[in-house]
Amino acid sequence: MAIEFKPSPSLPPPVNSVGAVAWLRQNLLSSPLNVFLTFFSLYIIYLLVPPVIEWGLVNATWSGSSKAECTAGGACWAFIGVYFEQFMYGLYPEEETWRINIAVILLVVLVATFAVKSVNKLYLSIAIMVVYPVVAYILFAGGAFGLEIVETSLWGGLFLTVLLGVVGIVASFPLGVLLALGRQSNMPIAKSVCIVFIETIRAVPLITILFMASVMIPLFLPEGMNFNKLLRVLIGITLFSAAYMAEVIRGGLQAIPKGQYEAADAMGLTYWQSMILVILPQALKLVIPGIVNTFIGLFKDTTLVYIVGMFDLLGRIQAASHDASWLGTTIEGYAFAGFIYWAICFGMSRYSMAIERKLETGHKRN
């Protein structure tokens, strides 16, 4: 008679391999070198953190109307308080800034609606990608529905930074996808056009492109024909990051096994169907870290518009620190700018990690 097979029971792991003590031992004190590095790092933290807290919080001055009132010896945050409106909105008329606030709230609400299950995602995407930009443009620029016209030369501060970043990201992404697909395609003309475009743009610094956009292009355009400098700069930034985006996405396309293309072909899907339904969802998921890298790079690169006379967040802060009554507040300004850029970029990074986790569908890939 056959003996019934019973697997041995699973035992709990040894005590010293779980819990806080084990964590300490494994991560901080696992070898003499690690013990040294741990205590050395603690010493560095001890040297750096208390003075920074003292300067930034304990001895800081939070209100006042000039640098002279900052007498506590610490940071002069009063400077940020006084110029806060300008840092956020640039020279946008104060009584009109509600338009920017509404546009931002509207965008946040629309994007948050994605989390609601019962909403039709297609209509929502159309609302965000097609309707929202028109509404936002009317709100920002005015000239319709009784809204006062606000020249784009007055747009500035964090508003301009975010506008350049968001438009650059939203426009460069689809363009990058098309360029990557073009570069991979079998059609010789489309392929060469994409390669020439990508390689040319990547070989040129962004500053050059911004100069081209703001200074050179008007010289070549016929007399009387001119279009907005902000628009030219936006196009420059978009084309620039699209070239980088294309190469990141091409990496993802190359990582998809040939079998996926073949399976899609064998089912009778057309080229665009197989790209949109099968290849791109996988390829883009693979390169989310690279895509977000490009987004973050683009967002920080927008500070370069200072060169062509546009005052984004950093530009406004620099300009304000030249104010005679606030001389000597450069550090506070840069610290503030640094914090805002860090918060936004860190947010993007965490958001991308959340998306990656959400899209994870099992470890095996074939």
Added chain:
Amino acid sequence: MTDRNMALAQLAPGEEAIIEFNDVNKWYGDFHVLKNINFSIKKGERIVVCGPSGSGKSTMTRCINRLEEHQKGSIIVDGIEMNDNLKNIEAIRKDVGMVFQHFNLFPHLTILENLTLAPIWVRKTPKKEAEEMAMHYLERVKIANQALKYPGQLSGGQQQRVAIARGLCMQPRIMLFDEPTSALDPEMIKEVLDVMVQLADEGMTMVCVTHEMGFAKTVADRVVFMDAGEIVEANEPNEFFNNPQQDRTQNFLSQILNH
């Protein structure tokens, strides 16, 4: 090929071919991978293609739905000639299901979505109808309870059965199998072969590249042996295994059967 074998690769007069190879030649660069393939398959026939690796058996099979292009000769599938005409290729691909060695399920879609993708987008079947049909085929490959999982969560044998169901969802007239069990663990081969045998019993036209000689013996109407890009011998299984005509075939059979 001898005249006798030639005759077995062709059909008797009056029989209608669903797949026809006429003098098909194919090159990869300078490498002549298919040499003068003349072969006809009639509706409902089960063909097993075997041969050493690099003999062109996969390539020949993949020419049937034009995953590979041939450079000379003609291939006629279901009355439609395979050429550069995209319309023809799309029409054929609707009617020919394919199962790959490495399954090639779409890892970002659930099992159910894998099955309904082509019916919905290629055949324009309404989603609900496509899902019902998908569940029907999943029942048949005995895997309906996994419909909402992702391919990465299934075993190799389960994945391959899903792949077969995915092919069937297009309600094809022909099913191609390109070494469907070669990437599987031994204990999972049987569950896939069982599904294929069941399919064969229902009268599906099948072209199957495989080394499973047991499957060939029980299921095939004809076994085709290829070597170096040529069809060396084609015969009904009994004759093929017991009385191979060519030295090359005898040699191959002795290598794979006696170990």
